[in-house]
Amino acid sequence: MRALLPLILLAGCAGATETPPASTLATASVTARGETDAVGTANADAADDPAIWRNAADPAASLIVGTDKKAGLYVYGLDGKARSFLDAGRVNNVDLRSDVRIAGTPGVLVAASDRSDKAQAMVALFRLDTATAKLVPLAKLPAGAGEAYGMCLYRSGDAVFAFLVMKDGTIAQMALDLSGATPTGKVVRRMKLGTQSEGCVADDRTGRLYVAEEDVGLWRFDAALTGSATPVPIAKADGQQIVADAEGVALAGEYVVVSSQGDNAYAVYRLDDDSYVGRFRIAAGTIDGTSETDGIEIARGDFGPAFPGGLMVVQDGDNAPDAQNFKLVAWDDVAAALKRD
Template identity: 70%
Template sequence: MTFALAVALAGCASLEEREIPIEQRIAAALPAVTVQAQGETAPVGTTNADAADDPAIWRNPANPAASLIVGTDKKAGLYVYGLNGQVRDFRDAGRVNNVDLKDGVTIAGAPAIVVAASDRNDRARAKIALFRLDPITAKLTPLGEVDGGSGEAYGICLSKFGGGLHAFVVLKDGTINQVSLDLSGATPTGRTVRTMKLNTQAEGCAVDDRSGRLYVAEEDVGLWRFDAAPGGSTTPVKIAAADGKAIVADAEGVAIAPIGEKAGYVLVSSQGDNAYTVYRLADESYVGRFRIVAGPFGATEETDGVDLALGDFGPGYPGGLFVVQDGDNEGKAQNFKLVAWDEIKAALNLRD
């Protein structure tokens, strides 16, 4: 059997899996421990639609409780939320799908927080929409757009590995363009330094800047790793399959929990059974799975994007913050749920 045929058959199997009732998918998957959300954001403005998609977390080191969350409404633009879930800002940016941010970036000679969103307003030509996030006012200021390549923009993640700022733009067809960003001038510019490829639809991605590893979720296939260095190999290494056990298709959002110099975890949204799967970064071994079940702020279903940031986020999240998109917000427009990393660690019996 050829590799292309194998991929095609895997895709067909995943389509069949999605016709299986959710109760059967959950029963067939590996067991998952449970946690509860400790907070949630206000719903996005687009109602009666699959609209909220991907979050990015900024931690305020001086005042952790004043940290911020940037989230996409993929039909309308970008929201900025406080940890209390209230809207601090909204930027009408049209169809922006995924979002990431980096602190300590130099913009026109001054340190700043840069926010990058995958702009799919033109489905034939991907763009990277760039913004500056003001940590005091929580306002987003547009910086401009950079070309992301031919095709529909889907996922995006930022990296400072090896110096400079790079954006990895995941196109809907599985193409991944690595774009070197230059924010030193009046308007941003970018240069595609290399292209990688997965065979089918992909979206979620995250970079471990310590090791220079890029993790990408191919929705019907599983989780992959690439070398994130501009001159590195473009050959992917498969970490885990969307086999209906550890990951139930779709494989969606990806997040990194870096601990120390080399340790930590990579998390992926197992959308097909409303769960989240955890692997060790050191040896890429399977750790376990968890679900966010009904509590004061409701359960999560059909999660697309996720983000995780370790460190103190105030009394509710002293060890870190996990934020996920909720695809079924109990009759309201979609939103994002907030979970304490300490609770996830305890449920999975993780030892740093």
């Protein structure tokens, strides 16, 4: 959701809008090295969330999956060109895991939050055919009452879970059974934040789940089934580190990054002690900068000559005169701007 802040200042100035609040903290700048084709839905808040598949054999041939939340899912190459589109309906957030056994065969599992029915949440599952860059529908799994919003996958040993964040802050943890020809799933745990929430990411290494509550800030949960369902606060949307809305959340090695949508920036925190690292923006360069960012994704590692130290993919809420799209940023550039590894 865009952070539109209408404010009637005076009776004689009806219709005036407040300038988005500005953090006074130092904020570094980087520029994008690439961008995707625009999504097909024009004149609307449509592009939303990306996921990244890294091709270990040929990193420059890696793929990006991105949502047009009004229409379906795109698969892009690192050149930004759309390789395929699947009419998957109103899918909002997306995540993936590689080397998952699907019907007994290793593959890339893609999961999206399906909000086609705003009263009944669904998890939509797909297999990514990496040879053809196409998505193959597998199943739609019911997750109970609520409007599906955020989505992230979590793997613990051989078990694969989907975390579905409802718009009201309810978080449903679904255990996925991928052994049969058609996957099945069962909600095994529910957690709750107080208000509208969306962005999430799960850390397979530490067993932690990070969720952004839009007007409140960033929280951490224990992702284990037997773990505590009580959220631990990481950062407040205090108008400084994070300017509401807190939106997309992504892991970058030892860091977690959250979109500070209210002032078109991104805040970075350490995973080991939750400490604040810094902030950055994606400014205009050869490619235009980003604003009003919803979803983000980061993958460390080699992604070819343009992204040798990792890739960050960022939804751009204003790609005028074209429809919304996703910007591609080298993680090396972010690390250098923040003076971090």
